[in-house]
C-alpha cells in the first residue's frame with residue numbers, strides 16, 4: 001500500500017488558511033519548474049531538477065488529498081444552495097487526477113535531466129514542463145479566486161484579510 005502524505009492541520013488551524021498556504025508552496029514549485037524550462041538546453045542545474053523531481057509527486061498528491069477529503073466536503077456543505085457547486089468540485093477532482101498522472105511523467109523527465117541522460121528529448125521535456133506549470137497555475141488561480149473566495153467560506157477564514165503579498169512568478 002502506498003501511503004499518501006496529506007496536509008496536517010495545527011491545533012485550531014483553519015483548513016482554508018492551510019490550503020492557501022499549500023497553494024503558495026505549489027506556486028513556488030511552479031516557479032522552480034519554469035526556471036528549469038528556461039534553463040534548457042544548456043544551463044540546466046541538475047540539483048534543482050533532482051529537488052523538483054523529489055518534491056513534485058508528494059506535494060501534488062498531498063494537497064489534492066487534503067482538498068478532496070477536507071476542503072471540498074466543507075465547501076459542498078457550506079454552499080449547498082449553489083446548484084453548480086457539485087459540478088465545479090467534480091471538474092476540479094478530474095483536474096487533480098490529470099495533474100497527478102502528468103506529475104508522474106514529469107518526475108521521470110526531471111530525473112532524466114538530473115542524471116543528464118543521453119536520450120533525453122529536450123524540446124519535449126520543455127513542452128511538458130510548461131504544460132504542467134501553466135495548467136497548475138490556472139487550476140490554483142481558479143480555486144483561490146473563485147472557490148476559496150466564496151462569501152460563506154471567507155467569513156470563517158481568519159487569513160482572508162489578504163495580508164499576504166500577491167504572488168509574483
Ligand SMILES: [Fe+2]
Nearest residue numbers: 067092096143
Ligand atoms: Fe485543486
